[in-house]
């Protein structure tokens with residue numbers, strides 16, 4: 318049995334993870350923590366080996382450090398990690414001989430969309446990302462959009478930005494925020510869970526890769542898979558695809 322604590326237990330994702338962990342015969346829900354609870358003490362008291370964290374970007378680093386410094390491995394869905402954060406987590410978790418998975422998206426369809434986008438951009442390097450989320454989302458652009466742009470940049474080296482930058486009449490970033498040359502546009506509206514389109518344009522044609530998240534249960538197979546694999550790992554694993 319793998320003993321699991323869910324951090325962010327009262328949140329939308331935390332609630333879905335509690336149901337999924339409770340329903341799995343190989344996993345035991347050892348604890349639930351949220352704002353105001355002492356996560357480090359809960360790890361010690363319960364002897365949990367793994368903490369699943371879906372909390373808030375503002376507390377991303379302190380939570381990872383609390384988890385690994387108290388002897389547990391981490392399955393992290395919280396977004397907002399910078400390149401510097403990732404380097405620090407890799408070094409600290411290797412030193413402590415603990416595994417930390419940070420997955421900007423646990424949905425298999427989203428993972429495939431990211432892979433397909435990176436592949437397609439090699440042949441169609443004019444690319445922009447539009448992501449759509451619910452209006453309670455804390456961060457923009459989404460972790461998924463950032464990871465997609467990173468994968469595209471790694472695969473292509475140099476994408477082709479628009480030849481001409483249109484003059485901005487309303488706000489500086491109406492043409493999107495740039496990661497490398499990839500522009501990312503973030504929409505926040507009631508009615509969405511999470512959707513992303515990667516648009517690739519070429520002479521006389523467009524390819525649109527669109528992934529739609531209908532509900533939060535869609536993330537659970539990925540979270541459960543990560544819980545079952547993380548104890549064999551040390552250091553940072555960035556992206557669910559590395560465990561598939």
Ligand SMILES: NC(=O)C1=CN([C@@H]2O[C@H](COP(=O)(O)OP(=O)(O)OC[C@H]3O[C@@H](n4cnc5c(N)ncnc54)[C@H](OP(=O)(O)O)[C@@H]3O)[C@@H](O)[C@H]2O)C=CC1
Pocket residue numbers: 324325326327328329330331350351352353371372373374376393394395396397420421422423424455460536
């Ligand atoms: N990787 C993935 O596949 C996915 C990632 N996410 C990400 O997960 C995160 C959470 O999303 P979601 O569940 O929708 O958000 P919610 O706001 O619904 O839930 C977050 C929960 O964490 C709590 N929380 C805040 N700070 C702390 C803390 N320091 N310690 C413990 N608990 C804390 C919040 O409390 P309070 O409300 O009182 O602040 C809340 O109960 C976001 O970063 C989101 O982008 C979401 C979906 C999928």
Ligand SMILES: O=C(O)C1=N[C@H](C(=O)O)C[C@H](O)C1
Pocket residue numbers: 396421422423450454455458459460461462510511512
């Ligand atoms: O906040 C959300 O809801 C989501 N966050 C993740 C992200 O930022 O990419 C994953 C998914 O898009 C849902």
